[in-house]
Amino acid sequence: MSAVLDELAAGGVRLAVPLLLASAGELLSERAGVLNLSVEGMMLTGAFAGAAGALASGSAVVGVGAAVVAGLVVALLQAVLSVTLRADQIVTGITINALALGGTTYAARLWFGDGGAGSVPGFDPLPVPVLRDIPVLGPALFQQSALGYAAFAVTAVLAVAGARRTTWGLAVDAVGEDATTADRCGLPVRAVRYGVVLLTGATSALAGAQLALSEVHSFSDNLTAGVGYLAVVAVIAGRWRAWPTMLACLFFGTAQALQFAAPALGLHVSAPLLTTLPYVFALLAVSGLVGRSRAPSALTVPFVRGT
Template identity: 90%
Template sequence: MSAVLDELAAGGVRLAVPLLLASAGELLSERAGVLNLSVEGMMLTGAFAGAAGALASGSAAVGVLTALAAGLTVALLQAVLSVTLRADQIVTGITINALALGGTTYGARLLFGDGAGDSVPGFDPLPVPVLHDLPVLGPALFEQSALGYLACAVTGALAVGLARRTPWGLAIDAVGEDATTADRCGLPVRAVRYAVVLLTGAVSALAGAQLALSEVHAFSDNITAGIGYLAVVAVIAGRWRAWPTVLACLFFGVVQALQFAAPALGLHVSAPLLTTLPYLFALLAVSGLVGRSRAPAALTVPFVRGT
């Protein structure tokens, strides 16, 4: 039983790492007033570009850089559409996701049609001496790859930066609550929103690279399988706060891992039911049944100077 619990914890954290990164970026974006549904497309593009870059260069590190460049490109498109052109954020996000799915699927046919995408250079686990031998938490936290440790560090830094006592966190909250007043107080509203959308693109691409280069060392069609949408759910379930969102991601990761560990634990629960649990939890969060929840007041509201 102990071995099964170790495997469940390790699998839960492993599955939660890409989700943590993506949800951290989405939380930044939503707290600044931009609903960034295209996080799924950013992740998928990052995974594809990371795998392609690593395969072409033979270096996983180059793959990460390629993923970041691709994610920033998608994020720039999202920022232009939602911040500059003030297009509907839901429509643009879904459209970008559809383009990313179609583009990466076609690109995979061209680059990986011979099966080359089934094994790309990646990052292997780097166990931390002594700490990885700790029961339950050891294998879960201290047997990550180098990219996994980087992802956890970036997530922690973003969570700290979002604290309401930091200048960065205060500026984001001000823009997300009342962009017009923030502009009158001298805050560069459009610059802040551009910054958070681009940062979301970078961390989402890193999440995609983590999935492709650390978890499976391969790329397949729709490899993200809705993790980007689940990141949006995690932000809602976390009630637009940093640490509750982190806990929601860990919960979702364990629930996903439970699909594989349930038989060994003697649990007879259908996989579809476990798959719906994260979304049910988010529904409870926004309904107020698990505590008060209020989205940023200016979320999805385009900023027009002088209004």
């Protein structure tokens, strides 16, 4: 049973890593008033670019760089549409996701052929001596790849730097609560919103690269399979706070891992039901059944100077 719990914990954390990365940027973006449903598209584009860059160069590090650049391009499109042109953020997000799915599917056919990416250079696990032997936590936290450890570091840095007690965190919250007043106080509202959307593009692209280069070492159609949407839901379930959002990501990751560990735990539940379990929990979180929460007042509200 101990080995099964170790496997469940390790699987849950491994599946939560992309969620942690993507939600770290999305949390700041939503606090600043911009909802990026396009996180899914940013992740998928990053996964494709990461695999393509790694395969072309023979270097996983180059693949990560290519992923970040691709994610920033998608994020720039989202920022132009939602911040500059003040388009509906929900519509633009869904549209970008559809474009990313179709574009990466078509590009994968051209770049990799009908057989898919196959095996591309990636990141192998780097177990930490001694620490990896700690029951439950050891296999979960200290047998990650280099990109996995980097994901933990990026998530922690953004959580601390974007805290509500920091200058940056206060500026983000001011823009997300009342953009007009923030503008009158001298805060560059559009610059702040552009910045957090681009940051979301970078973290989401890293999340996609984590899937492609650390988890499967390849790329396939719709590799992200809705993980980006779960990252957005994790922010809502976490009530727009960093540490609860992280816990939501770990919860969703463990729910996904449960479908693989259920037989060993003696849980005789159908595979399709276990597959849908994370999305059921996500629905409960969005519905408010996990507790009341208040979204930033200016979330999805376009900023128009002088209003």
